[in-house]
Amino acid sequence: MARAAIFEAMAWASPPTRAAARGARAIGNWDEDALTMAVEAARSCLERAAGDASDAQVPGSVLFCSTTAPFADRDDAVVLCAALDLAEHVETLNLSSSLRAGTSGLISAIRRADVPALVVASDARLTRAGSPQELSYGDAAAAILLGPPSPSALATVLAARSLGSDFVDHYRMSGADFDYALEERWTRDESLTKLVPKVVADLLAAADRGTEAVRHFAVPASAAAAKRIADACGLSAARRDESVLAECGDAGSALPLLMMTAALEAAKPGELILVVGIGQGVDALLLQAEAGVLNGRKALAQTLAHKRDEPSYVRYLSHRGLLDVDFGMRAERDQRTAHSVAYRKRDALTGFKGGRCERCGTVQFPQSRVCVNPDCRATDTQRPYRLADTRGRVKTFTEDWQAYAARPPYVYGNIEFAEGGNLLMEITDIDSGELQVNDAVRFVFRVKDDDRARGFRRYFWKATKV
Amino acid sequence: MASGIKDKVVIAGMGCSRFGERWSCGPDDLMVEAFEEAMTDAGLERDRIEAAWLGVFFDEQSTGKSSLPMSMALRLPNIPTTRVENLCATGTEALRGAVYAVAAGACDIALAMGVEKLKDTGFGGLPERTKGTFEDLYLPGSTAPGAFAQLASAYAERYGYSMPELKRAMAHISCKSHDNAARNPKAHLRNRITEQQVLDAPAISYPLGVLDCCGVSDGAACAIVMTPSMARSLGKRDLVSVQALQLAPSNGVEMGHQSWDGTHTLTTPLAARRAYAEAGIHDPRGQIDLIEVHDCFSITELVLMEDLGFSDLGRAPHDVLDGRYDRDGAIPCQIDGGLKCFGHPIGATGLRMAYEIYLQLLGRAGDRQLRGRSGQGPSIGLTHNLGGIPNRNIASVSILGLLAA
Numbered sequence: 082m083a084r085a086a087i088f089e090a091m092a093w094a095s096p097p098t099r100a101a102a103r104g105a106r107a108i109g110n111w112d113e114d115a116l117t118m119a120v121e122a123a124r125s126c127l128e129r130a131a132g133d134a135s136d137a138q139v140p141g142s143v144l145f146c147s148t149t150a151p152f153a154d155r156d157d158a159v160v161l162c163a164a165l166d167l168a169e170h171v172e173t174l175n176l177s178s179s180l181r182a183g184t185s186g187l188i189s190a191i192r193r194a195d196v197p198a199l200v201v202a203s204d205a206r207l208t209r210a211g212s213p214q215e216l217s218y219g220d221a222a223a224a225i226l227l228g229p230p231s232p233s234a235l236a237t238v239l240a241a242r243s244l245g246s247d248f249v250d251h252y253r254m255s256g257a258d259f260d261y262a263l264e265e266r267w268t269r270d271e272s273l274t275k276l277v278p279k280v281v282a283d284l285l286a287a288a289d290r291g292t293e294a295v296r297h298f299a300v301p302a303s304a305a306a307a308k309r310i311a312d313a314c315g316l317s318a319a320r321r322d323e324s325v326l327a328e329c330g331d332a333g334s335a336l337p338l339l340m341m342t343a344a345l346e347a348a349k350p351g352e353l354i355l356v357v358g359i360g361q362g363v364d365a366l367l368l369q370a371e372a373g374v375l376n377g378r379k380a381l382a383q384t385l386a387h388k389r390d391e392p393s394y395v396r397y398l399s400h401r402g403l404l405d406v407d408f409g410m411r412a413e414r415d416q417r418t419a420h421s422v423a424y425r426k427r428d429a430l431t432g433f434k435g436g437r438c439e440r441c442g443t444v445q446f447p448q449s450r451v452c453v454n455p456d457c458r459a460t461d462t463q464r465p466y467r468l469a470d471t472r473g474r475v476k477t478f479t480e481d482w483q484a485y486a487a488r489p490p491y492v493y494g495n496i497e498f499a500e501g502g503n504l505l506m507e508i509t510d511i512d513s514g515e516l517q518v519n520d521a522v523r524f525v526f527r528v529k530d531d532d533r534a535r536g537f538r539r540y541f542w543k544a545t546k547v
Numbered sequence: 548m549a550s551g552i553k554d555k556v557v558i559a560g561m562g563c564s565r566f567g568e569r570w571s572c573g574p575d576d577l578m579v580e581a582f583e584e585a586m587t588d589a590g591l592e593r594d595r596i597e598a599a600w601l602g603v604f605f606d607e608q609s610t611g612k613s614s615l616p617m618s619m620a621l622r623l624p625n626i627p628t629t630r631v632e633n634l635c636a637t638g639t640e641a642l643r644g645a646v647y648a649v650a651a652g653a654c655d656i657a658l659a660m661g662v663e664k665l666k667d668t669g670f671g672g673l674p675e676r677t678k679g680t681f682e683d684l685y686l687p688g689s690t691a692p693g694a695f696a697q698l699a700s701a702y703a704e705r706y707g708y709s710m711p712e713l714k715r716a717m718a719h720i721s722c723k724s725h726d727n728a729a730r731n732p733k734a735h736l737r738n739r740i741t742e743q744q745v746l747d748a749p750a751i752s753y754p755l756g757v758l759d760c761c762g763v764s765d766g767a768a769c770a771i772v773m774t775p776s777m778a779r780s781l782g783k784r785d786l787v788s789v790q791a792l793q794l795a796p797s798n799g800v801e802m803g804h805q806s807w808d809g810t811h812t813l814t815t816p817l818a819a820r821r822a823y824a825e826a827g828i829h830d831p832r833g834q835i836d837l838i839e840v841h842d843c844f845s846i847t848e849l850v851l852m853e854d855l856g857f858s859d860l861g862r863a864p865h866d867v868l869d870g871r872y873d874r875d876g877a878i879p880c881q882i883d884g885g886l887k888c889f890g891h892p893i894g895a896t897g898l899r900m901a902y903e904i905y906l907q908l909l910g911r912a913g914d915r916q917l918r919g920r921s922g923q924g925p926s927i928g929l930t931h932n933l934g935g936i937p938n939r940n941i942a943s944v945s946i947l948g949l950l951a952a
Contacts, residue, residue: 410670414688419680430684445803447685453803477701477809480753481693483672490753493687494697495938501805505938507687513753518704529684541685 090394094211106330107219111400111487112527118222119203120526126224138228141196142172146182163431182334184358197228204333219330223338236368240288245362296352299340411485416532436463444502551825560589566766566890567735575620577767597654602641602661604893609664634934638897662767663892694936696752701809706861716864717845718745728884730915735890759845764890768898788950791825814942815854822944836925839900841933904928
C-alpha cells in the first residue's frame with residue numbers, strides 16, 4: 082500500500098507524518114500472517130537452493146523467528162515444517178520476544194553447525210491507525226539456509242558477536258496489539274550509535290578485518306539513523322540498501338535478513354557484508370560473499386516487484402482487524418475445528434498431499450481408500466503425492482458476492498492439477514474481473530478461517546494466479 | 548430379472564401448499580395444508596394410510612430430525628414412518644420410498660410428504676451448513692449460487708459463447724418461468740420480468756445475478772400412492788402412474804478427477820438414460836409432453852436441457868432463445884414457474900414437480916393447462932432434481948404418465 086494512501090486517510094489526525102508518506106509499505110492479504118509468510122519465504126529459499134545445487138542441503142533444523150507468531154502455545158515451526166514437507170525428525174526452534182530474533186536465529190544456527198539449518202524470520206506487526214509505525218512498518222519474511230561449505234554457497238560467515246542491553250526503545254506486552262514506541266532521537270543517540278559500534282568493533286577484531294574491508298552494511302534503522310550508525314562504526318563507505326525500508330518497510334525481526342539479502346544480491350564474490358540486528362542489544366555477523374552470488378537470482382528484487390497495490394486504507398484496516406465491519410449473518414458461521422480430524426488429515430491439510438494411484442497413475446485430493454478414476458477404482462493403491470509445488474489450471478470459477486468473505490468477492494473454482502486430479506479451491510490475491518477460465522495457478526499456504534469464538538486459526542492451501 | 552417400477556403404482560391424490568415466505572406458518576402448518584388437499588383429492592380416510600415417508604433437508608432449521616414431525620403434525624395412527632434426506636432430491640426420495648413400498652407389496656397405500664421451512668434463518672438465501680468435519684477444513688465456504696455459477700464460466704469457454712450471449716439465453720429462462728408463474732396462484736414469485744431486468748440485476752455470483760436465482764421459499768407437497776387396483780376400487784378413473792424413478796449420485800469423479808470438464812452435470816444423463824429405459828421411452832424429445840427440471844439457477848436449467856437429451860451439446864442457448872421450452876414451445880419446461888418462481892422449499896420440491904405433472908396429466912391445471920402434442924392434453928411428463936452442487940450431486944429423474952385403461 083502506498084504510504085501516501087495511509088497519509089491521505091489519517092493526515093487529519095497526524096499531519097506531521099507527511100514527510101514519511103513516501104514509498105510503500107508491505108501489507109499481507111487478509112489471509113496472510115507471520116506463519117504463512119514464513120512458509121512462502123522458506124519455499125522460495127529451498128526452491129532456489131535446490132535449483133542451484135543438485136545435492137542441495139536439506140535442513141535438519143528449522144528456526145522460526147518472529148515477534149508476531151500466531152500461536153503463543155503451539156509450535157509454529159512444526160507447522161512451518163509440515164507445510165514445507167520436511168521430515169518429522171527435523172529439529173524446530175522458535176525465537177521470539179525481540180526484533181533481534183532473526184539475527185539471533187542466524188547466530189544460533191551457525192554455532193550449532195552440525196546440521197543444515199533453515200532460519201526463517203517473519204513479522205506482521207499491527208500498528209495503531211495514525212501512528213508513525215503505521216507508515217514505517219511493513220509485513221515481510223525472509224528465509225536463509227545455512228550449512229557446510231558448498232560450491233553454490235552465497236556467502237561464508239566469518240564471525241558473529243552479540244550483546245544484550247535492556248534498552249527499551251519500544252515494547253509490547255504479551256497479548257497486547259500494538260507497540261509502544263519512545264522518541265527516536267533518544268534511541269539513536271543513546272543506544273544505536275553507542276552499542277552498535279561497540280559490537281562491530283568486537284566483530285571485526287574477531288575476524289581480523291578492518292572497517293575499510295566492509296563493502297556492505299545491513300543495519301535495521303531508518304536511512305538517517307543508519308547513516309549516523311555507519312559513521313559511528315567507521316563504515317561510512319559501505320553500501321547500505323534503502324530499498325527494503327522504502328518499498329516494504331520495517332519488517333521487524335525479518336528486516337536484517339531482508340537487508341542482508343539485498344546486500345548479497347548486490348555483492349561481488351569476496352566482498353564483506355556486515356549484518357546487524359537490534360533489539361535489547363545488538364547482534365552482528367560478518368559475511369564474505371562467495372561465487373554463488375553470481376547465480377543471477379534476485380529473490381528480494383523479484384519479491385518487491387511482485388506486488389499488488391492495495392488502494393483502500395479502509396479495507397486494510399478491516400483485514401488487520403482494526404475496523405469492525407458488518408459482514409452480515411453469514412459471517413456468523415461456526416468455524417469450530419474438529420482437531421482429531423485435523424490431526425488425522427494433517428498431511429493433506431498442512432502438507433497439501435493428495436494421493437497418486439500406483440495402478441493407474443491418477444493424482445487425487447484428498448488421498449482416499451478407493452481410486453477416484455472411474456476406470457480404475459482400485460482399493461488401497463494410493464501413495465501420498467504432494468501437490469503444493471505443482472501447478473494448476475482454472476477449469477471453472479465464480480466470484481461469489483453472497484458468501485462471507487473477508488475480501489469480497491469470494492473467488493473459488495475447480496482447479497485441475499498439472500498431473501491430473503481436480504479440487505474445488507479458494508483462489509486468493511485476486512480481484513473481481515481478473516480471473517479467466519484456463520488461467521494458470523500455483524498454490525500458497527494461507528489462513529483458511531479464524532474461529533473467533535474459540536480463538537483458533539486454521540490454514541489450508543489456496544490457488545493464486547501465476 | 549427386475550422389471551422396474553413402470554405402472555405398478557399410481558398417484559391417487561396430491562396436495563401442495565402455497566409456496567412463499569410463509570412467515571406465519573411452521574413446518575407443521577405447511578404439511579397439514581398439503582395433506583388436507585391430498586386427502587380430499589384421494590377421497591381417503593387418514594387411517595387407511597399404511598406407511599409414510601417424510602422428506603426434509605435442513606432439519607436443523609425447522610423440524611429437527613426423524614419422521615416424528617410428520618407423524619405428530621398429521622396425527623398419523625402410529626404407522627411406520629421414515630425420514631429421508633438426499634439434498635435437493637429429498638422430495639423425490641420420499642416419493643421413491645412410498646412408491647417402492649407399494650410396488651413391493653409391503654402395503655397398498657402410502658404417503659410421501661416433503662416439507663421445508665427455510666425462512667426462519669433471519670437472512671436471505673439458503674441457511675449455512677457444515678459440509679462435513681474434514682471437508683470444512685479444505686473446501687471453500689461456497690454458496691449454492693457460487694457452486695452452480697461455475698457451470699456458466701466453463702460452458703461459455705467450452706462452447707465458444709461470450710458471456711453476454713450466454714447471459715441472454717439465461718435471462719430468457721428466468722423470464723419464461725416468471726411468465727408461467729404468473730398463471731399459478733400457489734407460486735412464490737408471480738411478477739413478470741424483462742430480460743433487461745435480469746441482465747441488470749445485482750450480482751450474486753459471477754455471472755449470476757439475483758434474477759438468475761430461484762426463490763427461497765417455505766412450502767410442503769405430498770402424494771398418496773397406491774396399487775392401481777386399490778385406486779380403481781376407490782372409484783378412480785383417470786390414473787397417473789409412476790413409469791420411472793431413477794437416481795444417479797456422484798461417486799467423486801466431479802470433485803476429484805480431471806475427466807469432468809465442469810460444463811454439465813455428470814449424473815443427470817445417467818439418471819435420464821435409466822429412467823427412459825424403465826419407462827420405455829425411446830425418443831424423449833418426441834414422447835415427453837412437459838418437463839419440470841431443477842432450475843435452481845438459470846444456468847442449471849440451460850445445461851440440463853442438454854443433460855436430459857432435449858438439446859444437442861452446446862446448442863441449448865439457441866433452443867432456449869428459439870422458445871422450445873417456453874409455454875407454447877415443443878417441450879414446455881417449468882410450466883408452473885419451476886424452482887425459480889413456484890419456489891424451492893427443498894424437501895418439497897420433487898413432490899411439487901410431481902404435483903404439477905399430475906395436475907397437467909389430469910387436465911386440472913387451470914389457467915396454465917397445456918393442450919399437449921395431441922391437443923387432447925399431455926400424457927407423459929418428466930421431473931428432474933439435482934441435489935447438491937455440480938461438483939457432487941444426486942440426480943433424480945421421474946417419469947409420470949397416464950395409465951392406459
